[in-house]
Amino acid sequence: MSSVPVYEEELDGLLLMEYEEFELKHPSFLVLGLPDTGLVGVISANHLVETLGMKEVAGIDVMTLMPPVAVISKGAVRPPLRIYVKDNLMALTAEAPVPPASVHALAKMIVDYAMKRGVDYIVSIVGVASPARINIEKPRVYWIASNEKARKLMEGVEAEGFLNGYLVGPYALILKNAIRARVPNLVLLADAYIEFPDPEAAAEVLNVLSKITGVQVDTKKLLEQAEMIRLRLRGLMKQTKQTMAEMGGPSPLMYA
Amino acid sequence: MVEDVEELFERLRRRVMREVDRVLSEFEALRLDWTPDGRLSPLYTVYEFPDKYVVLVDLAAADVDSVEVKVADDRLVIEARLEREISLGDLYGTTAMRGVTLRYYRQEIPLPPDADVEGMSYRVRPDKIVEIVIPRRRG
Known part of the structure; x- marks a missing residue:
């Protein structure tokens, strides 16, 4: 990882940096692991990076991040959002939640970047707040497709279409931007604890x-x-x- | 008329509780969730149902046999030892906190006034999430 990026772009306080040149094989998938319900995305993406030995090639820094933090890792400053690559997979993981003020810019940046890099599919991974999660042994996986091409991915795969409900936060905007930009975006959701990290939910999504x-x-x-x-x-x-x-997402029903 | 006043009181009480919760949760986020003597605050959630409160506590890596749930004054106290001692430095892969060793979980949760602690029950799920059910008193 070189300290001087080979490519940079900025959008509303977000800075995207590529540390080296790289090629993606096709069909390519950008897997998103942003912090959300049960941290299902973060856990899934981190596991991908570790088990597949993916290489860190790029990152996104949130210049307006509060509290102001510089993450030092292996002696170098690394941005809170990191992008890894191996063969036809690209994974984005996050070390901090996306500040609500940066959600719009980030959603735009991610979809634009996916187009620029010729990514065939954006796969968003998220937990679906399930109040009955404690009684569920094997979390179920659901999906939402932005278009026909994304929907085709799910043919013959055992998972339910997510018909009614809502997405809140970065994934919601990424989905809308992807629809507009005609980039296939598949959202994979798993039953998850709302406020506990849920590796079992992540495992089910990874199987899909x-x-x-x-x-x-x-x-x-x-x-x-x-x-x-x-x-x-x-x-x-x-x-x-x-x-x-x-952001007004599903909150604990504390003394509601 | 009396009922209206009571209702009003109840509504006010709830609003105050909500506000207190919000402020406390903001504090909570700022506070360290471990202490140098090895205490760890677990993640927990309190759900309110019309007839009961359900508290979920994440006791990952705890020794299940050591889980204790009790009531002290108007607070719920949850304690458990960790299966083994864990160095904070190892957990986060950093050199900075090598000196801190985590040993046990302890969490106090304030109970709402209508919590009927006599009827409290709990179970530890296989994934080490503790579910505590506390009935609410009527009226």
Whole structure:
């Protein structure tokens, strides 16, 4: 990872940097792991990066991030949103929730970037707040497709279409932008604890993702490490809960 | 008329509680969720139903046999030892917090006035999420 980006672009306080040249194989998938319900996206994307040994090639910095934080990792400053690549997969993971003020710009930046890089499909991973999650042993996976091409991905895959409900936050805007830009966007949702990191939900989504992309992702290690992942992600979960509340997302029914 | 006043009071009480919760939760986010002596605050959620409160607590990596749920004054107290001691530095892969070792969970949760603690029950799910059910008193 070089410290001087080979490419940069800025949009409303967001800075996208590529650290090196890279090529994506096709059909290519951009998998999004943004902090949301149960951190299902973050856990899924992190697991992809680790098990597939994906390479960090780019990142997005939120210059208006509050509190102002510089994440130091392996001795270098790294942005809170990181982009990794391997063969036909690109994964975006996040170390901090997206501030509500940056959600619009980020959604635009991600869809524009996907088009620029010739990404064939954007796959958003998110938890669906399930009040009965505690009684569900195997979280179910649902999907939303932005268009026919995205819908075709789900043919022969065991998952339910998500017919009624709502998405709040960055994924909602990414979906709308993708529809407008005619970029196929598939949203994969899994039953999840609203406010606890949910590696089991992530494992179910990854099983579906394996079928769609043809890239086998072993989730055994993810389930083995589930408790440590939950422990490690407590802080991010708390921040995410706060951010979700600010965006008016599903909130705890505390003394409602 | 009396009922109206009571209703008004109840509404006001709820509003105050909500406001207090909001302020507290903002504080909560700023506060460290571990202490140098190895205490860890677990993630938890309180759900309110018409007839009961349900509290979920995430006790990842806890020793299930050591889970204790009790009531002290008007607070719910949840405690559990971790299966093994975990260094904060190892957990986050950083050198900065190597000196801190996590040993146990402890969380106090204030109980609403209509919580009927006599009827409280709890179970620890296989995924180490504790579900605590507290009935609400009527009237």
